[in-house]
Amino acid sequence: MNTKFITDDHEQLARFAKALGHPVRVYIMELLSTQTCCFSGDLAEDLPIARSTLSQHLKELKSAGLIQGTIEYPKIRYCINRENWERAKELFGHLLQSTPVTDNQCK
């Protein structure tokens, strides 16, 4: 409980991870990361959940900064937020690519 062990990067990474912590949201991000964009209705046809539920998942991804929506009436086009996606890439990459030492080197 000393100075500050949990950094802003830890917090940010946790926020991104939490947003990815549901299969539906993983599915959406995967789709968006290959296809650049999509409409809520198209997703709704694929996924076995209510549209209102899907909308909430989109809202979460949006509030985590991973996607953004632009209105194209009567639809809404959802795309990846590239800047933050890059940031997520960096943070996850840093965490996952760190190479654990051979073994048994506890402090």
Place this chain on the structure above:
Amino acid sequence: MNTKFITDDHEQLARFAKALGHPVRVYIMELLSTQTCCFSGDLAEDLPIARSTLSQHLKELKSAGLIQGTIEYPKIRYCINRENWERAKELFGHLLQSTPVTDNQCK
């Protein structure tokens, strides 16, 4: 709601992501990914949370398969579960490294 849009990989990635969806757990995994192992008590000294709370975070990481503990009385040595960590690396890597096309290619 057709055949199966959400795959086992989506589920697995979501499970890993969810486990990483808390700053304390990110901190722990970062520590373990550089330092190979640690004891619950050492973490407890660093982190501003009750020991029982820390224990629950460790339990969650364990049940997500990201870490494992071996008893060394009176302590417990926690290490990364390398096999699953590799799996997480693959899954996250695949998702994050996919290159979105230039723009505007909705279906």
Place this chain on the structure above:
DNA sequence: TTCTTATTTCGCAAAAATACGAAACATAAT
């Protein structure tokens, strides 16, 4: 055997996530 140590489990409470259907919204078409 009794004490000590490191950690976990238990019991609880508060907050957040998940999900649904109904209703609301904003615009474009009629």
Place this chain on the structure above:
DNA sequence: ATTATGTTTCGTATTTTTGCGAAATAAGAA
């Protein structure tokens, strides 16, 4: 002005997560 369309917000219920302190546990030391 009314209707149609795609999506979101609202209200609600259920489940899960987060957090704490107190009690339990398990083994080694005294």
